[in-house]
Amino acid sequence: MNMIDINIKKKLGSFDISMVFKLHSLKCVIFGASGSGKSSLLKMIAGFYNPDRGFIKINRREFFSSNNKTALSIQARNVGYLPQEYTLFPNMSVEENIRYGLKKKGLKDTLGVKDIAKRFGIFHCLDKYPGEISGGQRQRAALARALVVKPDIMLLDEPFSALDRPIREELRELVADVASSFSIPVLFVTHDLEEAFVFGDEIVIVKDGLVMEFGDKSKIFNTPSFVETAKLLDFANIWRIKKAKRGFVELANGIKLNIEGLTDEAKFCCIKPENIMILRKDTDISDKENKIDVKIERINFRGRYVNLVTSTKNNTAVSINIPEHILSKMSLSVGSYITVSLKKESIIFCKEFAV
Amino acid sequence: MKLTKISLVFALLLCAFILSVILYGFFKVNPRYVLELFSDKEFLSSVVFGLKTSVTATLLSAVFGIPTGFFLARSDTFISKGLDSFFDIPLIIPPLVVGALLLTFFNAPFVKTFYSFIFTTAGAIIAQFFVAFPFSVKASKNAFELISPVYERIAMTLGASNFSSFYDTTFKLAFNGILSGLVLTWLRSLGEFGATLMVGGGISYKTANIPINIYLKMTEGNFNKGLAASVFVVLFSFIAVVAIKSFFKKPKNL
Structure with missing residues (x-):
């Protein structure tokens, strides 16, 4: 069973983050206003920096634990990370981007880069450079790049906020499809209420660095406690x-x-x-x-x-x-x-x- | 639109000023003297010395300047801000003063016993490095600042080592900016006069670079030869810069 088990404390300048929650679904949403600490949480899960105290467990694997003095490197966490901007490496073609992880991890192309590209609708862009394709195609390619190395979890940090609504909806469906077809849990950060409602099965509501509520999306959306x-x-x-x-x-x-x-x-x-x-x-x-x-x-x-x-x-x-x-x-x-x-x-x- | 047109006038005036100075030199030079330069052993020796010292000073600037620029670009601390201003000092001090300070430093007992830099190639290289390295630092810093660290982090999530994630993304993306800085460093070193003269002594066939050779020609009354060498330097520098920039041309898709 998938399990995201977080209990962390972190001081970032004058901003305090204190978050405790557990999620079990494949499609989970972290929802909150801008500056509430959502992206920082994702960065700590990815290992870009570590919490001051607490633990991060993904599928029972301990990414970080202050008690056990565990702090896995970014490389060892095996996460797929997709931010809003700066997704594809501009100096590599789309295909080179997608194959980058396979090359670095020494993995065989078991999912088939070409097949994934076809499925994601970017087959015709494989030879192109990120500067030559649209924002939606870039995010599709970045998603494909994260997927081909079979990550243990996908961390999506408002990846579609800069895109037009129809493309955003298409990509949201694509992510949901990826989560289900490949059984990869997705943690989707958003400040868009509609996006949060449509995407996730479970939700974490974050405000000022604190978790307000977490659990079943419908229950929280219809009857919030706070x-x-x-x-x-x-x-x-x-x-x-x-x-x-x-x-x-x-x-x-x-x-x-x-x-x-x-x-x-x-x-x-x-x-x-x-x-x-x-x-x-x-x-x-x-x-x-x-x-x-x-x-x-x-x-x-x-x-x-x-x-x-x-x-x-x-x-x-x-x-x-x-x-x-x-x-x-x-x-x-x-x-x-x-x-x-x-x-x-x-x-x-x-x-x-x-x- | 109007502002663009007005600013174009200023740009053209600037261009006209530079071109008139250079072209008048080209107009006045006797081609015979330019051709004679290729058989002028003293001049050829200064070219070899100038290239040797400037290239070494540029390599040293790359070794120290690129990591320093990276630190200044990525760090936002009191130390980094202080260092950023500190590295402007070599640009502010007149080269002759740099030469005088280096001469004093190289004469210090604790340096002298280690190595005698005065009137040597090594001394000239250090003098050129001191004067020119800030160009590498500044250009590297500016180039790295334009590249988001997110690329490196994403590369690490895809299994790249810390160095490989930096090299594959940030370094390659910043390379053209860094290269521009290195070209400037090289040109500054190649044309360095004051500090090189003070530390190296400007000894013909030994520590005289191209500007010193031109200066010596002029002071000896060989005005035509000096002008020919100056024209040669302008042409050589221009061709070299164009060649380097075309070789490392930025891809259109970036």
Whole structure:
């Protein structure tokens, strides 16, 4: 069974990294904002530098352990590393790049460089130099180069961030295919929420050098435990709980909600903008739960959806996402008053993260 | 666009100034004297001495300058910043002053007992090395700075040893920049006058390089021969630089 077992502490200047997590899936994502320590974590796994304390175990192999005084060299770790930039060696052709690892490790071309190149759609680029091919082709070739030496783990550090969306999606699928077909665990670092959601089976949420949460992606995306995670996962409506009784909460902003599943540690009520339902005035809304009247303050067009920035009577901001066609269908415009419903099952409760 | 045109005027003026000085020399020189240089044993000896000392000084600069440039490019410490400025010193001090300082140093008892550098080829090489090595350091530093260390790390993940990862990626990618620095170092050494004269003594057939030979010709009143030798040096340097640059031409795909 694949296993990524990390427990590390590292001081990088004034920035402290302290991360503990275990993952078991082939496709894992490290998600967090820029500067949260994601890339540093990957570099420590690759052996570019070592943690100050702790251990790094990949598939039960100890890459680093301060207790056992183990620190494998970069070469001995057998990892595939793919950053966003500076991927292919510019002074070598694509084929020379792909064969580089085989030559250095003295390995036979068991996977077949030409076959891999065909599979990755770069066969026609083999004679070309990195400066002569597109960014997407470069990343495909870099992926092929990492793969042909059969690494124990692939470390991808935001490898597709600089590419256009359709190419990004194609390459993401290619990586997922590589992970499954060759049974190579992939640790994929990203700050893109959509990418994190689409790619991984398991996820690690990182903030300010700390692991907020880790584990099953769907569970964390839908019901994060901490308010800090909820913020990262686009729960735009996060309200502090003032009073809680059985099946009922009063929020600090005065909103009262009927709820279910409240825990004692819960300090915040969170709801995603897409889970707030706008109620049509021409229909019977008496049976709808948690109704709130809001005024539309701003309409932001986000491409695939529209974000309505609204406010309640006591100026509490409520963010709502709707498909674009609803906007014209319901004749919504800035200044309109609407009634929205917050379904009980869409409301989640979070606690504060404590180190 | 307008700025580009204005700056072009300055570039052309600069070009006109250099060309007028060189071409006037070419215009005034008598070709007979240029041809006579090839039978002038004193001049040929200075060419051989100049090439020998400048090439050795350049090799020494490569040996010390490339690793130093790499350190300065990769390190971001107080020491590296201090050293970076420190290596400007040989460029700031006038060559004659360098010569005077080296002469004093070579006369120190602890050096003299070890080896007598004064009026020797070794002394001239050290003088040229002192004056010219900063070009290698600076060029190597600039060249290495342009190459991301990520290439080396990726090479290591692919099984390359620490040295091999450096040589296969960073060094090869920085090579053209380093080479430019070495060419400059060589030209600076070849044309070095002050420090070489002070340390080497400018002895004909022994420690006189091309500029010293030209100087001696001029002071002896052989103006035409001096001018012919100067024209020869300009042509020789130009051809040599073009040849080196074409030989190590940067591939188009890089």
